[in-house]
Structures are given as C-alpha cells and as structure tokens.
Amino acid sequence: MLKKLALVFVLLGAILAGGVGWAYLQVKASIDQPVAQLEEPYLTVRPGTTFRGLIYQLTQMGVIAESPWTRWVGRIDPTLARIKAGTYSIEQARTLRDVLVTVASGKEYQFSITLLEGDRFTDWLNELENAPMLKHETAQMTEADIAKAIGADVDKLEGYLLPETYHYTAGTSDLALLKRAYGHMTQLLGSAWEDRDASIPLKNPYEVLIMASIIEKETAVDEERAKVSSVFMNRLHKGMRLQTDPTVIYGMGDKFDGNIRRKDLRTPTPYNTYTIFGLPPTPIAMPSAASVLAAVKPAQTNYYYFVADGKGGHTFSKTLSEHNRAVRQYLKILKQ
Structure with missing residues (x-):
C-alpha cells in the first residue's frame, strides 16, 4: 500500500514538474x-x-x-x-x-534638432514647431515674451542664439531649447569679447553679434571669414559704408522676392548699408561660433572689397579698380 502511495506521489510530482517546465517554456517563448x-x-x-x-x-x-x-x-x-x-x-x-x-x-x-547658422529667428521657430515630441510653449508668445521667458533682457532675439545641434528628450519644451541656445551664445560672446583684437572698431559685444551675422551671411567658407571680417573692419576704420547686400535684404523684409535691384540699394531702410554709415541696428541672422570669432579677430589685410568668384568663394581686392576687374570676371563666369 505504501509503495502504491509513494508511486502516486512520484507520478504527481513528475506531472507537476512537467507542467511547471512546460509553463516556463511558454513564458520564455513569450519573452x-x-x-x-x-x-x-x-x-x-x-x-x-x-x-x-x-x-x-x-x-x-x-x-x-x-x-x-x-x-x-x-x-x-x-x-x-x-x-x-x-x-x-x-x-x-x-x-x-x-x-x-x-x-x-x-x-x-535623445531626439535632435539642428538650428542652422545664417537662419533668422522666425526660421528657428518654424523648425521648432515641426520638431518631434517637443512641447510647444512659444506658439502664442511674442518675440519679446520669448526673450523674457529665456532670461534675455531684450525685445529682439536675432543673433542672440547659438546655432548647433541640440539633443532633447520627449516632452522638453521649445523654450528650454531656446534658453540653452541663448546660454551658449552668451558664454561664447563673453569669452570672445574678452579675447578680442584691441584694434577692432566695435564698441560692445552686441556690435560683435551684428558684425558676426553679416559675416555669416556673406560667406560659408570657413577660411574666408577672417578675411571678410577684415574688409568690413577696414571700411569702418576709414569711414566707408559697409555696402553689404544681406543687410539690404533683411531690411526689405517680405518685399524681397529673390532679387536685389538698383532701386533697392538706393531705398533707405535702417538696415540698408548702402545708404547708412556704420552697422545696422541689429543682427540680421544667427551667426555661427566661427563668425563670432572672426568678428573679434579679423585677418590683418589691406582689403576693402570682395565679390563672388563663381567657384563658391570670393575674390578680395585692395582697390576699386581691382574690384571692378573682379566683378567683370565674375559676370563673365556667370554668362558662361
């Protein structure tokens, strides 16, 4: 009798063990x-x-x-x-x-968004609006409201934010990213101003931002930035107008249709450096770190002019006659 009972327990144990093993395999399969x-x-x-x-x-x-x-x-x-x-x-x-x-x-x-150098603040807002998993808090805010929210004591944020790729997790707000961009530019601008060339004709860090934004719009070639900066510094030293097209375009606003005409160069706006002396009142774009550094440390040259060379770069000239020859060469390349 005891042997039969023991056999029953053994069989039950085997069945139970088999059932547990089978269940384990089912759970493991589900994993x-x-x-x-x-x-x-x-x-x-x-x-x-x-x-x-x-x-x-x-x-x-x-x-x-x-x-x-x-x-x-x-x-x-x-x-x-x-x-x-x-x-x-x-x-x-x-x-x-x-x-x-x-x-x-x-x-x-970690999501990422690249806020590009040379873009305007409005362009950045459009990029942020389309960024995935980002919390949008700026939609109903004015530019002055946004500036106040990120700790900038200004009404206009053009130029105050550093272009780079920013990483964020889902639910991060667009204001948080703009605050980071403002902090990065503030830090860069402060160190650049402290380390500036003493001869540059710029009175304060804000003028550095204005100049850097012009440099940014004039060239995308890193090796040229310091040269472009030198042209504008030389002109300021000599009391010449800057005569840079990107400032004219910025001043035209929505009227710009892709072309600059002679009448546009002659039409006064606060930003038209063909009609005003000195710098425009604000930056005209978001400058890169490279352009900020070029603004505080221009190359030492005798250049006063430059024009596109048709190959992605520019030809720099010391005199107006040299510049006119370079312009004719550029127009010749365009016709070809």
Missing part, C-alpha cells in the same frame, strides 16, 4: 517572441505604468501578440519588470525582451 516594426518606432511609458499595464499597451499598439504567458515574465526575470517612465526608441528591438531591457534601462531616446 523571445518577435515584435512588429512600427512606422513611428517610439514607445512612451507614462509614470505609474505597471508591468501588466505595459504589456497591455504593447498589445494594443500591435507590437506583440496577446498571450496569457507574458504577465509571468517578471517571475522568470525580475529585471525585465522594472518599468521606468519615459519615451524610448524600439526601432532596433527584435524581441519583447529587447523592448523590456530598453524600458528597464531608463535611457530615454
């Missing part, structure tokens, strides 16, 4: 199940989300197939059930395990 690739491969986990809540979310999104076994994943590997709120990229995930490891890591996806 290693492939995930569907989404058009927008981002997963946002809200604060307070439980493990079962996350599994439900993934099934509703179509990332994984519904299964009664996935709820038991935490029993097999507790580290996979440690949910951290945030937005994650699951583009590289191939299995549910990959997704859970990503969420458990807490390393949110």
